[in-house]
Every structure is written in C-alpha cells, then in structure tokens.
Amino acid sequence: MSPVNSPLAKKLNSFAPLSPDELTCLADLQARRRTVAAMTEIVHEGQTDHRAWILQEGWANCYKLVPNGGRQIIGFPLPGDFMGLRSILLRTSDHSFASLTDAVVTEVPKHRIDEIFQAFPRLATSILWAMSRDEAMVVEHLVSLGRRTAIEGLAHLFLELGQRLSLVDLVSGSGFACPLNQYVLADALGLSAVHVNRVLRQLRERGLVSVKAHQVIIHDLDGLRELAGYDSTYLNGDRPAR
Amino acid sequence: MSPVNSPLAKKLNSFAPLSPDELTCLADLQARRRTVAAMTEIVHEGQTDHRAWILQEGWANCYKLVPNGGRQIIGFPLPGDFMGLRSILLRTSDHSFASLTDAVVTEVPKHRIDEIFQAFPRLATSILWAMSRDEAMVVEHLVSLGRRTAIEGLAHLFLELGQRLSLVDLVSGSGFACPLNQYVLADALGLSAVHVNRVLRQLRERGLVSVKAHQVIIHDLDGLRELAGYDSTYLNGDRPAR
DNA sequence: CGCTGGTTTGAAGGTCGTCAAGAAGGGTGG
DNA sequence: CCACCCTTCTTGACGACCTTCAAACCAGCG
Known part of the structure; x- marks a missing residue:
C-alpha cells in the first residue's frame, strides 16, 4: 500500500479534499511503519509521553478496567484512526489502547503535529475534525x-463499524471482516458474552445481520437502521450521508 | 461576585496558577453576563454558530434524545464550565445544552478564543486542559x-459532582446544593426514576449519602469511594488528589 | 488426536423496568 | 389560613431483560 493512499488520507479526504502538498505531508508523517502483535498495549492509561499513533492496518480497542475485574471498551480504532492524539494536544491519556489483531502503526511525535498546524492549517482542521468525530x-x-437495549446497541455498533470501514475501503458488498469475538463485543456493550450470543442469534433469525468466520454480513440495512434508530450524521461532519 | 473571582478562574487556577494578566483577560472574557430561565435550551444539537458559552451560576445538562422517546444525559455543566466549546474549536455540537435551573451565562465568540490562543498561550493550555477533563x-x-451497577453509578456521580463543585467553592462541609430530581438522575444513569428512588434509599440506609430538599449530604466519604471504585485523578490533571 | 479458544444452549436467579397508586411537599388563589 | 393544585417522591406487585453458572459443542492447530 502506498502511503499516499493511506487509510488516514482516505478518511480525511472524505471530510475535505486534500491537495497534493497535503497528501505528501501525510505520506511523510506515516513513512515509518511498525508492526505490532495482537493483544499488545500501545498506550497505557495515565501515560504522558508526547506522542500519538496512527493505526495503519488491523484493529485495536481502547478501554478502562474497573476495580471489580470488569472491563469497559470505549471504542475501536480502525485503520486510519489516531490513537492517543489527545495525550499529545491536551494532557495525558485517561484510558489504554491495545491492538486486537496483528497491526501496523506509525508513531507521531508531538513536533510533527506542531509542524502540521503551522504549515498546513487546512490539514490541521481536518485532523481536528477527526478528533471531534471520535468524541x-x-x-x-x-x-x-x-438508552438502547442490547439488540439495538449491537445493531448500532455494526452499522457504525460498517460506515467507518467503508470510508477506508474495507467493506466489500454488504459485509466486512471483523475480528471481534463475543467477549469483546460484550465488554464494549456492557453485556455478558452469553447474552451477546443470544442477541446475535436474534439478529440472525430476524434476517438483519449474521456473523460467521470473522465476517459480518448485513442482510437488511434498512431494517437494521430502523431497529437501532441509527442516524449517520455524527460520522459525516454533518453533511448528508452518502 | 467579581469576575476576577469567577468560577472559571477558580477552576483553571487549580490546574495552573494564573498571572494577573491572565486573570484580567478571563475577567474581560466574562464581562457581559446574561441570565437564562430554568429549562431553556442554550445550544441545539447540530448547531454550527461559532460561539461557546461559559456557565457562571446555576446548573445545566447536555443530552441526546433517542427516537423512542428516551433521553440520555451526557453530562452536567456546572459554574465555571464551558458549554459548546467544541463547536467553536472543532465543528458542530453533537448534542444539546439546556439550563436546569435559572442560570447566568456569558457568550464567547470565536474570535475571543482565537485572541487568547494568540496572546496567552499558557491560558490556552489551561482551557485545553478543561476540555480534556470534560472528555x-x-x-x-x-x-x-x-460496567457499574445502579448504586455504584449513583455513588460515582455524587462523588464527581462533589469534587467538581468543591473546585468552585460550592461545597459547604460534607454537603452541596443539587437541583437534580430523580427523573434527571435516571436520564443520566440510564435507569428509570422508580429505580433511582430505590437506590437512593439504599444509599441512605447504608449511611453513605442522603438527599433531601435539594441538598446532597455525604455521610461516609470513604465508604462511598469504596462502593463506587472512585479514582479522582481524572479530574485533577493527574496530580495527586487534594 | 487432544488442546485451546470461541460459540452455543439450558436453567435459575437478580437487577431493573413498567404499571399503578398513594403520600408528601410547595405554590397559588380564594 | 385553608383548599387545591402540581410536581416530586415513595412503595408494591409483576414481569422483562440480562447475568451467572454449568456444560456441551465446534473448529483450528500443534
């Protein structure tokens, strides 16, 4: 994959078209790729080093652990997403990031971000857009x-993942690869793995979504949107959904 | 109240001590006060006008409405907090802000923020700290x-409110004024008002917290922290709690 | 072929929601 | 000052959603 066609470039381009200069700047930013094994921690909660990461390939998650042994997943960084950007611009990270699969990342030291904000204000705006989208x-x-039931929450999650993956060309037809097992889904949705299983069955039996062999297939997009009460504008920078 | 001693100044001062220049800058920023009746919307979801607000007196909430009639409260802005700051620095607000009580606010147009970032970089850092604390x-x-039960969530909320209010001198002894009724607490915690009532009784019977006449009294701070698994560092800019 | 991580299913029980109705406060008008 | 209202709080009964515990099943892999 040429870094000029990096997932980050694709994503930012969907917000505001990038100039050739900006594209090469992004390419430079992501030149030094590093591979990371599955399940390794990339940013630790409370860490204050002034650098962020860009996820190039693979999936990650960010989470907080609670005293009684539970875990709450906050979100799933996908290719093209920043990890720990707040700890660079603002202060320290308040949660941990870890890879879920084997992954490729690039490190972004603080001064590189500062340079972009100096030299490429339009690009900086796009990065701020990405940050606000994450929030x-x-x-x-x-x-x-x-305020959503288990089935609505799962439906919503699948729709969001599909929309985000499509921005970086990781959707084929009505399906996408998805390495999340039922334990991970449970920790994201505040449920038990057993109940996630039962709800997945309901989604399957209703002909809405099916998950098999790490592949999510959406059979009835409209029905799923209806069920989840899904409004896609929060991902689009408030322009109409495509 | 002299604006030099504004709640915002108190709060930011707890992060990094402010110089006289910075204090007067903050005072200018908050000169034009405006009163707002209870239950009026201040920022509407999707609004893109380039201005933010500072809450001076009273309580507010920010929330999202879901299609089936439910409401999820995202947070409770307190005196000294910004409202809609992201819609100024980043893009549009993705949720609504409304006053809960009669309130006093000041409007902050975008150019004032830009000026601060130009002329008072240290103050700008403090504002970014406040933003990241909100996140x-x-x-x-x-x-x-x-990942918390109803009683743990309520305990956590009371602890957080107490700590935030103490930063702006709104705590007296072990109690603080709190206009949140059980319906509002329910919409914040994803519960029904009936269940909030039951849980409040448990907290009272365990001798941890009691709520009466819009006054929250914490009877057993350590017990409450223990119950909630409360870690206060996320509010302190990662310096040890006072 | 046995191990391991993940999925599937059943049974029992707890947390929490819904429905319903009564009690307690606080404000208003007679 | 009291009657009446409204909002908020409180409590009970019942049921739904979800958890926990336990066990069986399945697929990939050394």
Whole structure:
C-alpha cells in the first residue's frame, strides 16, 4: 500500500479534499511503519509521553478496567484512526489502547503535529475534525449503553463499524471482516458474552445481520437502521450521508 | 461576585496558577453576563454558530434524545464550565445544552478564543486542559453505564459532582446544593426514576449519602469511594488528589 | 488426536423496568 | 389560613431483560 493512499488520507479526504502538498505531508508523517502483535498495549492509561499513533492496518480497542475485574471498551480504532492524539494536544491519556489483531502503526511525535498546524492549517482542521468525530462516537456509545437495549446497541455498533470501514475501503458488498469475538463485543456493550450470543442469534433469525468466520454480513440495512434508530450524521461532519 | 473571582478562574487556577494578566483577560472574557430561565435550551444539537458559552451560576445538562422517546444525559455543566466549546474549536455540537435551573451565562465568540490562543498561550493550555477533563468525564460516565451497577453509578456521580463543585467553592462541609430530581438522575444513569428512588434509599440506609430538599449530604466519604471504585485523578490533571 | 479458544444452549436467579397508586411537599388563589 | 393544585417522591406487585453458572459443542492447530 502506498502511503499516499493511506487509510488516514482516505478518511480525511472524505471530510475535505486534500491537495497534493497535503497528501505528501501525510505520506511523510506515516513513512515509518511498525508492526505490532495482537493483544499488545500501545498506550497505557495515565501515560504522558508526547506522542500519538496512527493505526495503519488491523484493529485495536481502547478501554478502562474497573476495580471489580470488569472491563469497559470505549471504542475501536480502525485503520486510519489516531490513537492517543489527545495525550499529545491536551494532557495525558485517561484510558489504554491495545491492538486486537496483528497491526501496523506509525508513531507521531508531538513536533510533527506542531509542524502540521503551522504549515498546513487546512490539514490541521481536518485532523481536528477527526478528533471531534471520535468524541461524537464516544457520546453515541454512551447513548447505546444508557438508552438502547442490547439488540439495538449491537445493531448500532455494526452499522457504525460498517460506515467507518467503508470510508477506508474495507467493506466489500454488504459485509466486512471483523475480528471481534463475543467477549469483546460484550465488554464494549456492557453485556455478558452469553447474552451477546443470544442477541446475535436474534439478529440472525430476524434476517438483519449474521456473523460467521470473522465476517459480518448485513442482510437488511434498512431494517437494521430502523431497529437501532441509527442516524449517520455524527460520522459525516454533518453533511448528508452518502 | 467579581469576575476576577469567577468560577472559571477558580477552576483553571487549580490546574495552573494564573498571572494577573491572565486573570484580567478571563475577567474581560466574562464581562457581559446574561441570565437564562430554568429549562431553556442554550445550544441545539447540530448547531454550527461559532460561539461557546461559559456557565457562571446555576446548573445545566447536555443530552441526546433517542427516537423512542428516551433521553440520555451526557453530562452536567456546572459554574465555571464551558458549554459548546467544541463547536467553536472543532465543528458542530453533537448534542444539546439546556439550563436546569435559572442560570447566568456569558457568550464567547470565536474570535475571543482565537485572541487568547494568540496572546496567552499558557491560558490556552489551561482551557485545553478543561476540555480534556470534560472528555474524561464522558468516558468515566460511559464506564458507569456499562460496567457499574445502579448504586455504584449513583455513588460515582455524587462523588464527581462533589469534587467538581468543591473546585468552585460550592461545597459547604460534607454537603452541596443539587437541583437534580430523580427523573434527571435516571436520564443520566440510564435507569428509570422508580429505580433511582430505590437506590437512593439504599444509599441512605447504608449511611453513605442522603438527599433531601435539594441538598446532597455525604455521610461516609470513604465508604462511598469504596462502593463506587472512585479514582479522582481524572479530574485533577493527574496530580495527586487534594 | 487432544488442546485451546470461541460459540452455543439450558436453567435459575437478580437487577431493573413498567404499571399503578398513594403520600408528601410547595405554590397559588380564594 | 385553608383548599387545591402540581410536581416530586415513595412503595408494591409483576414481569422483562440480562447475568451467572454449568456444560456441551465446534473448529483450528500443534
């Protein structure tokens, strides 16, 4: 994959078209790729080193552990997403990031971000857009946990993942590869793995979604949207959904 | 109240001591006060006008409505908090803000923020700290909804409110004024009002907290922290709690 | 072929929601 | 000052959603 066609470039391009200069700047930013094994921690909660990461390939998650042994997953960084960007611009990270699969990442030291904000203000705006989109996802996740049933929350999650993956060309037809097992889904949705299993069966039996062999297939997009009460605008920078 | 001693100044001062220049800058920023009746919307979801608000007196909430008639409260802005700051720095607000009580607010047009970032970089850093603290609160709220029981979530909420109010001198002894009724608490914690009532009784009977006449009194701070699994560092900019 | 991680299913029980109705406060008008 | 209202709080009964415990099943892999 040429870094000029990096997932980050694809994603930012969907917000505002990038100039050739900006594309090469992004390519430079992501030149030094590093591979990471599955299940390794990339940013630790409370870490204050002034660098962020860009996920190039693979899936990750960010989470908090609670005293009684439970875990709450905050979100799933996908290719093209920043990890720990807040700890660079703002202060320390308040949660941990870890890879879920084997992954490829690039390190972003603080001064590189500063340079971009100096030299490429339009690109900086796009990065801020990506940050605010990430926060909107956390808020929407909060709504899922508080005011949606298990089946609605799962439906919402699959729709969000599909839309985000399509931005970086990781959707083929009506399906996408998805390495999340039922334990991980449970920790994301505040449920038990057993109940996730039962709800997945319901989604399958209703002909909405099926998950098999790490592949999510959406059989009835409209029905799923209806069920989840899905409003896609929070991912699009408030322009109409495609 | 002299604006030099504004709640915002108190709060930011707890992060990094402010210089006289910075204090007067903050005072100018908050000169034009405006009163707002209880239950009026201040920022509407999707609004893109480039201005933010600072809450001076009273309580507010921010929330999202879901299609089936439910409501999820994202957070409670308190005196000294910004509202809609993201819609100024980033893009549009993805949720609504409304006053809960009669309130006093000041409007902050975008150019004032830009000026501060130009002329007072240290103050700008403090404002970014406040922003990141707000996000950490949303994440902690997410954990409450996903991986804490009703009683743990309520305990956590009271502890957080107490700590935030103490930063702006709104705590007296072991209690603080709190206008949140059981319906509002329910919409914040993803519960029904009936169940909030039952849980409040448990907290009272265990001798931990009591709520009466819009006054929250914490009887057993350590016990409450123990119950909630409360870690206060997310509010302190990662310096040890006082 | 046995191990391991993940999925599936059943049974029992706890947390929490819904429905319903009564009690307690606080404000208003007679 | 009292009657009446409204909002908020409180409590009970019942049921739904979800968890926990336990066990069986399945697929990939050394």
